[in-house]
Amino acid sequence: MSTSNMSTYRQGHDPSVTYNHTLRTAEVEGAFVIPHIKPEFKILDVGCGPGTITTGFAKYVPQGSVTGIDLTDEVLGQAEAHLAQQSPKISNVKFEKGNVLDGLHFEDGEFDLVFCSQVLIHIPDPVSALREMKRVCKSKTGLICAREGDWPFRYVPYSPGLQVFHRYFYEMINGKAPSSIAQPDQPPFAPGHKGGSLVHVHARQAGFDPSRIEKGGKVTIYGTESERRQYATSMINRMEKGGHNEKYVQKLGATEEQLNEIAQAWKEWADDVDGWHAIMHCETICRN
Known part of the structure; x- marks a missing residue:
């Protein structure tokens, strides 16, 4: 695969990162x-x-097929392992390495439906x-x-530690964040x-x-105690086990004090009976 337009998933594919991804289903993300x-x-x-x-x-698609593509052997190995665990066995799914920015090996018009979920927001040239x-x-x-999350994410309470996290998380994906990233009521749009x-x-x-583009959306809420604990634990694991701490420090200039503040903020948010988190997902259908 050419690397001339190599796209990278900046969060990485460590299992601590892809854990949340394994919870995604066709019935929710593809509803x-x-x-x-x-x-x-x-x-x-x-x-x-x-x-x-x-x-x-x-x-x-019992008479059809599904092909999944992604960038690395690491995450495709996780996909193959998931496929092998299915019972009854699924015979109409395959996984391949592919980079949409490098050009895919498929023929023109080969597919009836092309789908992506939380992908375009991570691609440098959507x-x-x-x-x-x-x-x-x-x-x-x-x-x-396409189903893609949008900024800003919403948190209650929006503590100083979560504001710091939100800024670094945004910058890891989008580049330098504007000052409004710390203001929950202002969209942090930036170049x-x-x-x-x-x-x-x-x-x-x-x-x-444009007349053949359908726009919709849904919101994912993390509000119950179990939802908060699961989500907060996954965010902390991403930082401590998935290499995000190092990326925040080396690429974005975070300090050790800030990393500790972020981890403590997630723990306090998970314990807070008023804790609530929402992500808006924009769902777009383009008719070819």
């Missing part, structure tokens, strides 16, 4: 897509991660990615579907921002007809 799927569809899942959504689509997804999708009848609310704009720039 807006499922009504459009026909049994004979060929589906491409771009940025498939550990493969739980990819394998979840399989039951909806317009080029959507253009390539458009190419491999059938003209006139094909669907390109290079790739939030889900801009997917339809990027799609238009990629050549899709």
Whole structure:
């Protein structure tokens, strides 16, 4: 695979990072897509991660197939392991290494539906990615579907430690954050921002007809005690086991004091009976 346009997933694929990804399902992340799927569809899942959504689509295309692509052997190994654990065995799913920015090896119009979830926000050139997804999708009848989180994330309470986390997390994905990142009521748009609310704009720039772009969205809430503890633990594990601490320090200039402040803030948020966290997901369907 060429590395001329090599895209990287800056959060990495350590199991402490992909743990949250393994909780994603076709029935939740792909709920807006499922009504459009026909049994004979060929589906491409771009940025498939550990493969739980990819394998979840399989039951909806018994006469078709699902192909998942991602960047590294590490995460594709996790996807293959997940596929091997399915019972009954799934025979219409496969995983391959592929980078949408380098150009995919698939033929023009090879797929009926191209899907991605939480992928375009991590790609340095989402317009080029959507253009390539458009190419491999059938003209006139094909669907390109994206579900992408948007900024700002919402926290209650929005403690100083979570504000520090929010800024560094944003910068790891989008680059330098503006000062408004610490203000929960102001969208932290900055040059290079790739939030889900801009997917339809990027799609238009990629050549899709705006009149054939459908825009929707849903919100994921973490509010119960068990939801808070699970989410906070996963965030702390990402920092301490998944290499995020090192990235915050080496790439973004965080201090050891700030890292400790972030970890303590997550623990306090998980224990807080008023603790609440929301992420808006923008769901976009582009008709080719």
